[in-house]
Amino acid sequence: QKGAYAHYMLKEIDEQPGVMRKLVQEYFNEDGTVKIDQALLDDLSQADRLYIVAAGTSYHAGLVGKELFEKLANIPTEVHVASEFAYNPPLLSEKPFFIFLTQSGETADSRQVLTQVNKWGYPSLTITNVPNSTLSREATHTLLLHAGPEIAVASTKAYTAQIALEAILVKAYGEAKNIERAKEFDVAKELTKVANGMQELVDEKGKIEQIAKDLLATTRNAFYIGRGVDYALAQEAALKLKEVSYIQTEGFASGELKHGTIALIEDGTPVVAIITDPKMAAHTRSNAQEVIARGANVLFIASRDLAVAGDQIILPDIDPLLSPLVSVVPTQLLAYYASMQRGYDVDKPRNLAKSVTVE
Numbered sequence: 001q002k003g004a005y006a007h008y009m010l011k012e013i014d015e016q017p018g019v020m021r022k023l024v025q026e027y028f029n030e031d032g033t034v035k036i037d038q039a040l041l042d043d044l045s046q047a048d049r050l051y052i053v054a055a056g057t058s059y060h061a062g063l064v065g066k067e068l069f070e071k072l073a074n075i076p077t078e079v080h081v082a083s084e085f086a087y088n089p090p091l092l093s094e095k096p097f098f099i100f101l102t103q104s105g106e107t108a109d110s111r112q113v114l115t116q117v118n119k120w121g122y123p124s125l126t127i128t129n130v131p132n133s134t135l136s137r138e139a140t141h142t143l144l145l146h147a148g149p150e151i152a153v154a155s156t157k158a159y160t161a162q163i164a165l166e167a168i169l170v171k172a173y174g175e176a177k178n179i180e181r182a183k184e185f186d187v188a189k190e191l192t193k194v195a196n197g198m199q200e201l202v203d204e205k206g207k208i209e210q211i212a213k214d215l216l217a218t219t220r221n222a223f224y225i226g227r228g229v230d231y232a233l234a235q236e237a238a239l240k241l242k243e244v245s246y247i248q249t250e251g252f253a254s255g256e257l258k259h260g261t262i263a264l265i266e267d268g269t270p271v272v273a274i275i276t277d278p279k280m281a282a283h284t285r286s287n288a289q290e291v292i293a294r295g296a297n298v299l300f301i302a303s304r305d306l307a308v309a310g311d312q313i314i315l316p317d318i319d320p321l322l323s324p325l326v327s328v329v330p331t332q333l334l335a336y337y338a339s340m341q342r343g344y345d346v347d348k349p350r351n352l353a354k355s356v357t358v359e
């Protein structure tokens, strides 16, 4: 139940540090090794390519998962929108392994792909928050998100739980395959750091409420920009803002703006720049300068070690590959407050249902 909270969305945003700790408890042994079923690791280890299939926010968690699998464990990974894959499947590799990301476990578009995958006879994993859900029952393997019920239509804690669990799975896979980078990556320690970092951010609500008022009060459109995982995050941040505040928002690769979309920047257009990766920080800042020169009102969200004077939201330092786990928090809060300030029903946005069981 909501308890002291006015809305589920805010409660669920606040629960995220606890979900990170719960995942560490559930998936790590005392000695620091990962607790994941050997049969799953065997199937995964035989794959030559991973196919992550999902919709909406879960798809955005998949985009981050691709970075984790490829960068930490050297396994080629594709991410597909379920409704696209269903009627237009890509050419598959010889030994594909399918990962379905779905909070509800009931999304019809994802289920349709799983049915096809089962006909083909390929192994699959469903990562879901709901034990015994349809996609859990129909896949070869299941991993549970342990995020607790997510009631608000806009997904928050399931997104961060999905990314955390992808990281845990990469770790287990890397250990099974003896991959140096994955073995060195201390996921349990990073997730504990993430939990603490998320707590700092949710404790700054008042500040973010004020930023939402200053930046988003009357605008009709907005942009999130970033590169690499910050681009993946930008897409999720944009979905969150548009679905609860009805502000038309796009998440864009910051280097791609100048190839057309920059034409939309006017005096006062809100642009949120996400900067968490040292390799790309200078490039994103220079893209931000390009929109500032055209009148945009830019909010910088940057990791502590990359921040410069004037950046408004500073993120606790964690490994750049896991940065969406913390950078998403202020963007969830911006969406929540923008919806509140416009007087909308934040837990039940118009035209949306919590689980989309139609194709």
Ligand code: F6R
Pocket: 055, 056, 057, 058, 059, 101, 102, 103, 104, 105, 106, 107, 110, 153, 154, 155, 156, 239, 240, 243, 355, 356
């Ligand atoms: C957005 C949102 C949706 C879901 C999507 C997939 O906040 O909640 O985009 O992420 O409908 O749902 P699941 O993860 O249940 O398959």
